[in-house]
Amino acid sequence: MALETYASGKGDEIHTDVLLKARQACYKARDAFYSCLEKQSDKKPTEIASVGLLYPAECKSSRDEYVKNCRASWVKHFDRQYCRTKRTHRLLDDRETRRGV
Amino acid sequence: MPIFRFIFFSSKHRFTHASNLLQRFGPSKRTQSCGYAKSAKDSYTKPTAHPIMNTETQTSRSWSAYVVVCCLGFLRLLVDMYLSIFILRMNFVLGGRNMWPNSYLISSLFLQPAALLVFGGFAAFVHYNDERRAIRIGQDNSCGSDTVAGPIIGGPFTLVNTEYQIVNEQGFLGNWVLLYFGYTSSPDVGPDQVQIMANAIDTLELEENFKVLPVFVTIDPQRDTLAHLRAYLKEFDPRIVGLTGPVSAVRQMAQEYRIYFKKVEEEGDDYLVESSHNIYLIDPKMKVVRCFGVEYDAEELSKEILKELKKRQNKAD
Numbered sequence: 001m002a003l004e005t006y007a008s009g010k011g012d013e014i015h016t017d018v019l020l021k022a023r024q025a026c027y028k029a030r031d032a033f034y035s036c037l038e039k040q041s042d043k044k045p046t047e048i049a050s051v052g053l054l055y056p057a058e059c060k061s062s063r064d065e066y067v068k069n070c071r072a073s074w075v076k077h078f079d080r081q082y083c084r085t086k087r088t089h090r091l092l093d094d095r096e097t098r099r100g101v
Numbered sequence: 102m103p104i105f106r107f108i109f110f111s112s113k114h115r116f117t118h119a120s121n122l123l124q125r126f127g128p129s130k131r132t133q134s135c136g137y138a139k140s141a142k143d144s145y146t147k148p149t150a151h152p153i154m155n156t157e158t159q160t161s162r163s164w165s166a167y168v169v170v171c172c173l174g175f176l177r178l179l180v181d182m183y184l185s186i187f188i189l190r191m192n193f194v195l196g197g198r199n200m201w202p203n204s205y206l207i208s209s210l211f212l213q214p215a216a217l218l219v220f221g222g223f224a225a226f227v228h229y230n231d232e233r234r235a236i237r238i239g240q241d242n243s244c245g246s247d248t249v250a251g252p253i254i255g256g257p258f259t260l261v262n263t264e265y266q267i268v269n270e271q272g273f274l275g276n277w278v279l280l281y282f283g284y285t286s287s288p289d290v291g292p293d294q295v296q297i298m299a300n301a302i303d304t305l306e307l308e309e310n311f312k313v314l315p316v317f318v319t320i321d322p323q324r325d326t327l328a329h330l331r332a333y334l335k336e337f338d339p340r341i342v343g344l345t346g347p348v349s350a351v352r353q354m355a356q357e358y359r360i361y362f363k364k365v366e367e368e369g370d371d372y373l374v375e376s377s378h379n380i381y382l383i384d385p386k387m388k389v390v391r392c393f394g395v396e397y398d399a400e401e402l403s404k405e406i407l408k409e410l411k412k413r414q415n416k417a418d
Contacts, residue, residue, distance in 0.1 A: 018333070
């Protein structure tokens with residue numbers, strides 16, 4: 001039965017890149033990159049990050065650090081989340097400058 | 102001519118008089134209707150004495166009201182039929198000159214009373230239905246809101262735990278269990294939820310001396326091997342039981358516990374699993390009692406679990 005083969009302990013590798021230390025390093029790099037983005041928000045975004053996020057060339061080093069420390073799917077997930085929050089903040093804060101709605 | 106008008110209006114007035122009678126008998130302002138299935142059999146199977154109005158005489162009085170209305174309706178129909186026959190004969194007798202056009206006669210003397218009778222019957226039926234469904238105030242306190250059960254979540258399962266033992270749901274009988282379906286490669290929500298679970302378990306054990314067993318079932322069995330699962334869960338709390346198994350067994354259990362999960366963002370070997378992040382609280386009989394979403398943090402979770410426990414103890418006493 002499949003359960004017995006499972007219980008025998010086949011193929012037991014531990015993926016260390018999702019354990020606690022790796023997670024914390026990833027979160028730190030991610031926060032560093034996003035704060036760089038916030039600080040340089042007046043510069044023109046030229047580089048392509050992922051899932052439609054652009055960033056200025058000044059933040060390239062923190063971007064590399066970020067990508068190195070996190071899994072690719074996590075990078076995409078966090079970028080998508082960042083874009084979404086950015087968009088809602090823009091919609092919420094922009095009431096005075098936009099006419100109409 | 103005025104004679105007929107007089108009779109017409111008097112019969113109408115008789116109907117409104119009857120409906121007034123009905124309203125005085127119907128205590129629609131003093132009832133509350135609560136639930137469908139329970140009230141129907143309750144209000145007629147146990148008529149208890151009511152402080153304001155005696156239920157027994159109440160229902161018998163409303164029955165008599167219906168009887169009165171029906172009798173009056175039939176009486177009126179009979180009267181109108183005789184009247185119409187009489188008028189038609191008069192019309193015929195008085196010769197070619199029609200006193201009234203036939204259509205008017207027919208409509209006023211046949212259709213109108215018939216329509217009024219139908220409407221009266223419908224109103225009576227609606228009122229009877231209301232009475233049947235209503236619960237008198239002070240009679241039935243359990244409104245059905247705390248006895249209503251949701252969908253039956255849960256079922257038998259057979260998986261392997263991190264000590265390489267095969268477990269099924271019998272092994273958890275007699276314990277309160279906090280169950281979470283997650284996967285180790287979750288970027289943010291997964292670790293947060295497991296941390297919340299661990300904190301709540303700690304709070305409950307230290308402050309209330311109440312042991313709840315945390316269980317983590319992985320919905321990503323292809324990547325979460327047993328050793329990996331053990332290493333992952335050890336970082337949160339050594340008491341968390343990790344369960345995994347072949348894909349079919351995990352899918353079966355997730356289906357029984359109504360958990361949605363799906364692989365997204367697949368890029369070769371790397372993917373995320375979208376899932377419904379719910380923590381289930383299960384009682385010692387392996388029945389799912391409550392479901393907690395991501396909006397609960399550790400303190401709220403422990404408070405809610407305590408509430409459930411107290412409720413269970415109160416019911417047992």
